[in-house]
Amino acid sequence: MPISSKEALKRIGERLQADSSLYIPSPLTQPRRACVALILRWHSKRPDLIPQATSAAYPPKTIQEFFELPWVKEDDQGHAELLFMQRATRSGDRWSGHVAYIGGKNEAGETDLDTVTREVQEESGLDLASDAFLQLGRLDDREVISTYNKQLMMILIPFVFLQVVPCTPPMDLEKDEVASVAWIPLDFFLSPIPNERVCYAEESLTPRVLQGWRRKLLRPLLGGVSFPAIDLPIDKHPDMTISLGGDNTSSHRRFRLWGLTLAMTRDLIQLTGQADLPFVALVAGTPRYSRQDIGMWIKCIALVSLWTRSSSSLSKSQQQAQWEKAYYGSLRPGLVMAMVARVVVLAMGVSWLRRRFH
Template sequence: MHELAPLVIRLEQHRPRRNPLRRRLKRAAVAALLRDSRQGAEVLVIERAHRPGDPWSGDLALPGGRIEAGDDASASRAACRETGEEIGIAIDRSLGLGRLSDRLTLDHRRRRPMVISPFVYRWPLGARITPNEEIAGWQWIALAWLDEPANRGRLTWRLQGLAQCLAKSMPCYDCGDGRRLWGLTLSMLDELRRIGNGAGR
């Protein structure tokens, strides 16, 4: 079981990888919100709304989005703002527990590289989720559940319009009702699990 208190200590000691080009590329930021439960530390995962043409449609993810001019190029400020907009939860740096390593991905709007910076926050006491139209649902997932090899499976990922020979087998978790946790979000939560287990990166 991942107890929250020792995880917080390990997050303070964690040294995440920061992409050296992050200030020159398009950037986004996400928030991993943690709370304590009978199952140990849990992380909030949202389900993106199903929308035609949206490459993230229906995906399980962490709340977050692009850094905008009003964020003054602050990734953590963007993560807090987007969390408030998407699920109605007000967070700020006072609830910050640390950060995870930057991820390099593709900006689907312009087909250019984009850096995603994940930040970890403590769940505000008494907070209630009020999602906007971008969010179809949410659930809490225990890090201990993610630790169990029996819960981890595989999915076949294909880029739309490309030949089947480019299909790739990817790790995933079946979170019920056809929802699968995979891709960048899974890699972020894997890093969080490793920190909780004392393994760092």
């Protein structure tokens, strides 16, 4: 039976404050780092307790002190929520309209904490350095690898913050970056995901650098890939969605969670210690390929790559990250091997036909 979102929030906070996450330093050849904020809050259903928000433990410095606040401790009707944003629609932007966590790339001389604090304030107006928020910790750093040439693009650092005041400070969304934001109940990730919300995000396997006739030639040969995805329930909780209006209004659009944001959400939910959650199992699903031989080659190459550098000393989350790195790093070699195998089979077929009819 799933635990309550209050218990889940407490376990997440205690685990983050007790454990140290994996830190990956940036190599000199690629100093780019990007930081995002996973922001949690307790949505109280007891307004009568809010006047007692200020107490001797305010502002709380630990997750234990937070749960001693009256509007949290005595409220059994509320629920925990997680903040997502939908990127603004921009021509030529690959991530246009995607669901993500608020954040961005670092600037010269910044620490990771400096970066996430600045980016969140610029894009949402929330001041993570204020007494309204408590930094719980950070998830494991992630290497973002180009599937085209296997080069390191950046290190991604996910911070986790908790809103420790009953009312969220006013938000001022940056219209050029953010179309809307939504608070999603943590219960959604702790319960079975409704079938109508389980879907796939489709991408072409044809390299983006190829254009014109070469792209048209390769597209039917390579086909596409579909990644596990989930449509977040913003239609069920319209009061938890903040939109800008105008062309970027997103309240009528779906909040489709997939890719790195989905993986980071899984890492957060796994901190609850709940085994066999349907959400976690869904995220662990492998992509679907319209050309099955390509998927086979990618998986085989990834398994070989993982076998040569696997380590039993890694945590479960680190093993997952290592597998994902090996898998998506094998995308280009898998495509090449699939094309080579097709050429070999075609050549063998042509040779056989020549011998058969001559």
